[in-house]
Amino acid sequence: MKRTLKAFLLLFVFNILLIPACLILGFDDLGIPIISVFSICISLIILIIIFAAERRNAYLSKTTGQKRFARKRTVIIVCSIIALCGIGFIIASFANGYKIPQFDKYKDWAHFPGSSNPDVAIDSVAGLYVRNLAQAKGSNYWFIHFTNSDVSYYDSTNGPVSFGVIDSNCTMKVKYEKDVDAYLDDNRLIVIERLYNKEADSCDVYDALTLKKHRQKVYPITISKPYEHYPADGKPAMGYEAYKKLYGSAFYDSLKGVKELDEGGYSGSDDRGYLLFTDTAGKLYTIPNSDDHYSVTLLCENCKGYKLNKGTYSTQTNNIKMLDESIIWKNELSSGFSLGYGNPTGGGNDGFYFSYYQTWLMYYKVTIGTATTSFKAEGGDKDKPYLSFTQLNKPKTNKDVLCFAADNRLWKAYVKQ
Structure with a gap:
């Protein structure tokens, strides 16, 4: 153990002196922690190698009986360390957000857009990805920004963003192929072509209730x-x-x-x-x-x-309801060591981070006339589903089609005839 103790003292002094040495050499606030962590890791590896070599030499110098006793003692020590580490990890996990998962109440149900009832289908409208929906008060039309390719909230380059107007049955009534800016003034929908070399001097104006259209002049304001x-x-x-x-x-x-x-x-x-x-x-x-x-x-x-x-769109549904209480489905561990930029789960604090967050499971029931079906979907908290549903129409019979928006798509749920 003498060699190990000497090595520990030397490496300890070295790592202490490394910090002022970095300051003298002009390393910045980010470089010093990185070098220090790297030096500590190398020092620990060196200590482990020296300790292992020292213990091996001590073991080889023992008699056969002493070696047998040393092996038993090593097994006991290793098992004790593993057990203590396991208990410590469990305690730390619960202290940092771990929660016991619950059993899935409806294992046979599919995740959205699956259907528990084989006679009810839920299909997406092909080639249309919703970025945003809006509606004028009292109107049966929906104003939609969309792309023809996949949509991402953090990357606006996934295809050009188009604007259009759909009715409550997901039928496109107005569609602009060119770049436009759309505005809503009470019951007036105003669409102005986006010109990059000059200001537009006229625009399309729609009655938001009837979609009756006329052209209107746009005047400049000069100060x-x-x-x-x-x-x-x-x-x-x-x-x-x-x-x-x-x-x-x-x-x-x-x-x-x-x-x-x-x-x-x-x-x-x-x-x-x-x-x-x-x-x-x-x-x-x-x-x-x-x-x-x-x-x-x-x-x-x-x-x-x-x-x-x-x-993007809020939960507004009459025919899609949460059926049962949501459950904790699984735990996700976020851990690591962060330098200079803050940790991803604890704001701007640098250093080691270790925490859990839960994925919840929500259960939904869909009603179309007298027919029903169900599905499940994930959520970030008990009352915070990842999916938000906006119902576009109000089906009343089994022959009607339920149209709604969810998961950046338009969907149609219907009873198979």
Whole structure:
């Protein structure tokens, strides 16, 4: 053991002195922890090799009886260590979120879009992947952003995003092949072609209840005197209220922003600025010069922006209901060591992380007339399913088709005839 103790002391001193040596050599805050961890790992390997060699030499110098006793003692020590480590791991697991899984109540049910009833089918609408759905109040039409290939919230390059209007039976009524921006102003659906070299001077306007369409002119807003945070003459910036009092008018008082229909996909912020405006007469306006946007928000009280509802589509179902209480299905372990960037489960803290999160299992019942079927789907918590269902129509008989959106697709559930 003497050689092992000497090696331990030398390596301990070496690793302590390594930190000031790295500082002298100019390593940054990320480089020092990486070098230190690497050095400690190498030191532990060296200690294990020296200890093993020392114990082997001691074993070879023993008599036959002493060797037999040493082997038994080694087995007892190793088994004890394994048992203690196992108990410690179990205690640490429960302390860091592990929960005992429950038995699946309906093992024979398929996961969505499977059907427990062979007479009821659930089929997806081919070649259409939903990024977002919206609807005007009282309308039977749905405004949809979609792609023709797979969709990912964190990668907007999975095919061009198209815009269209579908009815409650998933039939496409309006479809734009070109890039457009869509806006909803009460019961007006406004679609403007996205031009990259100039501002569009007209747009398509639909009645959101009937889809009756007409063309409408879009007028530019030009600010005669944009607000200056840092005036060129070096004078102090004008106060906001003073600027509004000097340059405000009844025109700006009549304006309000029109919310854009979100394309879906990942966004780091829910704050949105208005890009389209309307007045009390229903005329439409845009701001060609982006530098004028801030000035308009000062002059127009109803043009300051809005918070985006980031939900792709919410759970709105009458014919699809959660059937039974959800259960803990399985545990997922997240563990490791993080340097410089924070750990993925505990925010920005560096170092070792060890935690569990659960996958839950939800049970659903689908009703079409008098026919029913069921399926199960995963969730991130007891009341937080991964799937959100939006029902598009209201089937009443067995001959009707239930249309709904879920899992970035449009679906049709029906009774086989």
